[in-house]
Amino acid sequence: MTVYKAVDMAIRHRTLAERNPFADSASMILRLALRSPEKRWGIRELARMAGASPALVVLAMRRLEQLGYASRESTAQARILEPAQLLRDWAAWYAIKPLKEYRYSLPEKTTAEKTLKLLAAARAELPGHWALTSMAGASLVAPFAVFNEVHVHLPNAAELAISWQQVLSLVPDRVGPIHLIQPYYVDSCSQGIRDIHRLPVVSDIQLYLDCYRYPVRGREQAEHILSRVIEPRWKRG
Numbered sequence: 001m002t003v004y005k006a007v008d009m010a011i012r013h014r015t016l017a018e019r020n021p022f023a024d025s026a027s028m029i030l031r032l033a034l035r036s037p038e039k040r041w042g043i044r045e046l047a048r049m050a051g052a053s054p055a056l057v058v059l060a061m062r063r064l065e066q067l068g069y070a071s072r073e074s075t076a077q078a079r080i081l082e083p084a085q086l087l088r089d090w091a092a093w094y095a096i097k098p099l100k101e102y103r104y105s106l107p108e109k110t111t112a113e114k115t116l117k118l119l120a121a122a123r124a125e126l127p128g129h130w131a132l133t134s135m136a137g138a139s140l141v142a143p144f145a146v147f148n149e150v151h152v153h154l155p156n157a158a159e160l161a162i163s164w165q166q167v168l169s170l171v172p173d174r175v176g177p178i179h180l181i182q183p184y185y186v187d188s189c190s191q192g193i194r195d196i197h198r199l200p201v202v203s204d205i206q207l208y209l210d211c212y213r214y215p216v217r218g219r220e221q222a223e224h225i226l227s228r229v230i231e232p233r234w235k236r237g
Contacts (some may be wrong), residue, residue, distance in 0.1 A: 028051070
């Protein structure tokens, strides 16, 4: 029995939301597949790497196939098609999702660049598995647009925000330039975090998603990351 047929019973009992390839439970699968879009990914291979069930992988890939973004290469393999457009559609879906965030300013007016230096200097004292994202993160990966706000992914932000206030002397400010964001993606948002100039930065895929939703030149910055960083890596295989 093929992998696809073996999970048919499980698929019948899944909800429509679970079939959404951009939803939290399936997003790790998509992130992994987008590492090498031309690769023929095995269903069980993706399930093992993502820590997901083969049934969920099949659901995500079948939905991508219905949307024209995946091709079933065999009964147990699939390949991503049109990865750039797939990423744009994912970003458009993600852009309308609400994010819980806490905004602050510093006691003295400063620049975004100086704020990044402050974060680097205080990194050991700042709690949580945090990482820069949006325009500030992009400035360390593929700088393009001028920015004046610093966005930080901070899991459990509601519990950790007070500690951040104390360490950095942050002042709560509804229009402040420092954003502590509770990530939309509970698990997959941490995939691909790396250090750049002594600062943790989210993956290039997550940078694209967060820049795309940023209102001031965010989509331009997102496309710059796609053309200068993500697509060249796809071509190298």
